[in-house]
Amino acid sequence: MKVLVVGSGGREHAIIKKLSESEMVDKIYCAPGNGGTLELAENVDIDSLDIDRLKEFSIDNNIDLTIVGPEDPLAKGIVDEFKKEKLVIFGPDFKCAQLEASKNYCKKFLIDNDIPTARYKTYFNYEEAVAGLKDFLFPLVIKADGLCLGKGVTICNDKEEAVETLKSIFIDKIFGSQGEKVIIEEYLDGIEASLMCFVSHNKIYPMESAKDYKKIYDNDFGPNTGGVGAYSPSPLFTDEFKKKIYDNIIKKIEKGFEEYDFDYTGILFIGLMICNSIPYVLEFNVRFGDPETEVVLPRLKSDLFKIMIDAIDGKLEAKSLVWNERPSVAVVLTSGGYPKEYEKGYEITGLEKIDKDVYVFHNGTKRVNGKLLTNGGRVLTVGCVDDMNKAIEKVYEEIKKINFNKMQYRKDIGRTFFL
Numbered sequence: 001m002k003v004l005v006v007g008s009g010g011r012e013h014a015i016i017k018k019l020s021e022s023e024m025v026d027k028i029y030c031a032p033g034n035g036g037t038l039e040l041a042e043n044v045d046i047d048s049l050d051i052d053r054l055k056e057f058s059i060d061n062n063i064d065l066t067i068v069g070p071e072d073p074l075a076k077g078i079v080d081e082f083k084k085e086k087l088v089i090f091g092p093d094f095k096c097a098q099l100e101a102s103k104n105y106c107k108k109f110l111i112d113n114d115i116p117t118a119r120y121k122t123y124f125n126y127e128e129a130v131a132g133l134k135d136f137l138f139p140l141v142i143k144a145d146g147l148c149l150g151k152g153v154t155i156c157n158d159k160e161e162a163v164e165t166l167k168s169i170f171i172d173k174i175f176g177s178q179g180e181k182v183i184i185e186e187y188l189d190g191i192e193a194s195l196m197c198f199v200s201h202n203k204i205y206p207m208e209s210a211k212d213y214k215k216i217y218d219n220d221f222g223p224n225t226g227g228v229g230a231y232s233p234s235p236l237f238t239d240e241f242k243k244k245i246y247d248n249i250i251k252k253i254e255k256g257f258e259e260y261d262f263d264y265t266g267i268l269f270i271g272l273m274i275c276n277s278i279p280y281v282l283e284f285n286v287r288f289g290d291p292e293t294e295v296v297l298p299r300l301k302s303d304l305f306k307i308m309i310d311a312i313d314g315k316l317e318a319k320s321l322v323w324n325e326r327p328s329v330a331v332v333l334t335s336g337g338y339p340k341e342y343e344k345g346y347e348i349t350g351l352e353k354i355d356k357d358v359y360v361f362h363n364g365t366k367r368v369n370g371k372l373l374t375n376g377g378r379v380l381t382v383g384c385v386d387d388m389n390k391a392i393e394k395v396y397e398e399i400k401k402i403n404f405n406k407m408q409y410r411k412d413i414g415r416t417f418f419l
């Protein structure tokens with residue numbers, strides 16, 4: 001079988017690694033890919049948002065399955081476009097993808113289906129939003145409605161900060177049309193966890209849980225990032241807690257999908273905030289998370305290609321998801337300056353010396369004239385599946401072999417459990 005993976009990050013590299021272990025998969029393409037994906041797949045120079053060219057490529061190359069990594073092509077309707085051509089694609093269609101593309105739509109879905117979530121209100125202009133601040137205590141959370149490259153959420157500690165944030169969205173229009181609606185939401189004080197699920201025609205099959213680290217510096221200091229480390233599973237996910245999640249959240253999402261007349265197939269990422277053992281849904285993503293995928297998929301023993309095909313065919317069974325009991329941990333190596341300004345194009349050395357027990361996924365790299373160069377804020381994700389302490393030790397030992405100019409990373413991944 002021939003597979004096309006759309007995207008260019010560590011998430012896509014992890015998906016490709018797992019697909020490459022399938023006996024059913026003969027050839028993998030990645031569009032556009034990176035310096036790591038080309039070791040297991042053939043990189044194709046097509047932007048992940050260029051749906052027409054991706055479609056053309058799939059037809060010309062008789063692709064059996066296309067897997068979409070990032071959210072933007074899903075929100076743009078890539079799945080609908082592929083299906084029109086009878087191409088097989090794994091991911092939710094345009095309508096289902098609105099659960100991620102519009103925070104307002106997501107909140108409405110949660111409330112309509114009685115799924116626990118933070119109290120909120122939606123505003124359409126600056127004046128109303130400023131007036132609405134009085135209905136919430138500080139800190140409060142302000143969210144621009146649309147996909148804002150993951151930068152649309154601000155936690156505001158006082159009125160001045162909140163007014164400033166609303167001004168930047170409504171008046172300075174820093175997110176353009178993605179900020180035409182704004183949600184103000186109550187702040188939930190708890191522990192975050194992520195639960196990614198396979199979904200087959202509205203039926204949800206949870207994967208193992210994960211916890212990612214968002215802050216750039218040790219002990220959770222500094223600005224938010226796309227995620228600079230992760231481990232799986234989250235120790236909060238006992239059997240009892242999993243049952244609670246199933247009863248209070250998953251069952252209700254499945255029912256909601258039916259009521260909203262969805263036919264959801266793909267990945268659903270449930271972002272949770274757990275407050276006094278009660279899980280609340282913060283948001284949905286309609287695709288694999290990054291870096292969660294880099295710790296969850298290495299623990300999957302089953303054939304990822306078969307899971308996806310079975311999900312599309314409505315044949316997936318819970319028992320086909322088999323997991324390595326051992327946990328995993330991964331640390332993201334970033335470019336100095338990230339998440340603010342950083343430089344690209346520095347040579348990466350030492351990867352050939354990495355122990356085979358430790359995996360390295362490429363987030364932002366490219367190969368130029370035989371040299372591997374940094375090509376993003378997040379550069380590499382170094383991980384290991386083993387007993388937790390051993391895994392942590394191995395990952396940090398191996399990282400010492402890797403070098404690029406201004407490389408930075410957190411030293412406390414897996415070692416601290418944030419409340």
Ligand SMILES: Nc1ncnc2c1ncn2[C@@H]1O[C@H](COP(=O)(O)OP(=O)(O)O)[C@@H](O)[C@H]1O
Nearest residue numbers: 118141150151152153185186187188271282283
């Ligand atoms: N209601 C809330 N209470 C506390 N923290 C929140 C709340 N909503 C979001 N956050 C924090 O902001 C982060 C980003 O918010 P999220 O809704 O996941 O949007 P996005 O991932 O699109 O930026 C969350 O991971 C969480 O740390």
Ligand SMILES: [Mg+2]
Nearest residue numbers: 271282283285
């Ligand atoms: Mg999020």
